[in-house]
Amino acid sequence: MAMLGQQIGDVAVRALLHRIGVAVSVDVAILLLEAANPHAAVNTQLRQLTAELAAAKRGLAVMRADATLLQRRQVEYQNEAVHWYARAERALQAGDALLARQALARRLHWQRLAREYADAQTTQQRALDQVQAAVAQLEGRVRDVQAARVQSRLFHRTQAGDPAWQRTPQMAHTTSSTWRNQETVESQFAKLELDQAMDALRRKVQGS
Secondary structure, three states, X not given: OHHHOOOOOHHHHHHHHHHHHHHHOOOHHXXXXXXXXXXXHHHHHHHHHHHHHHHHHHHHHHHHHHHHHHHHHHHHHHHHHHHHHHHHHHHHHOOOHHHHHHHHHHHHHHHHHHHHHHHHHHHHHHHHHHHHHHHXXXXXXXXXXXXXXXXHHHXXXXXXXXXXXXXXXXXXXXXXXXXXXXXXXXXXXXXXXXHXXXXXXXXXXXXX
């Protein structure tokens, strides 16, 4: 790998995978429930994830370019080995054992390089597969947060429309222990909206 002066090395790949792992570890449902301002928190999280995704894709592009270069060099060196073997064969057929030996030495040199680049290509492809899978996971998390932003907008509008409604630490503790998935969050938002609609209807009926 270092033989090419690659921009993405083993340490950088591990660091990239770690950063993606941290990014996708955020529990969006808990973020919605426990943040003081869920709408702002989700927007911040989405910006961070989008930036991480862009950086990960840039790293992935570099790795793909490296893999292509490794493959091209490996084929090039293998062709050189075949070329020098043919020259050694022709020299020996012509009775020039010394020239044949020199040609074989060059063939062995190119064979060694071809094997090194083949091994590097295998290692690079393994790392590339890992990063591609991690990037796909990160893309999924970005979609999750984009969906959560829609929910947070409803939550934000609910707070803005009802100043008396406040999130207290006790409420946050209760919700964090009972609402542990996105489907439950959605049902709570729907219930809150329905409760407000019922209150408005009662006020209308009582006032008529």
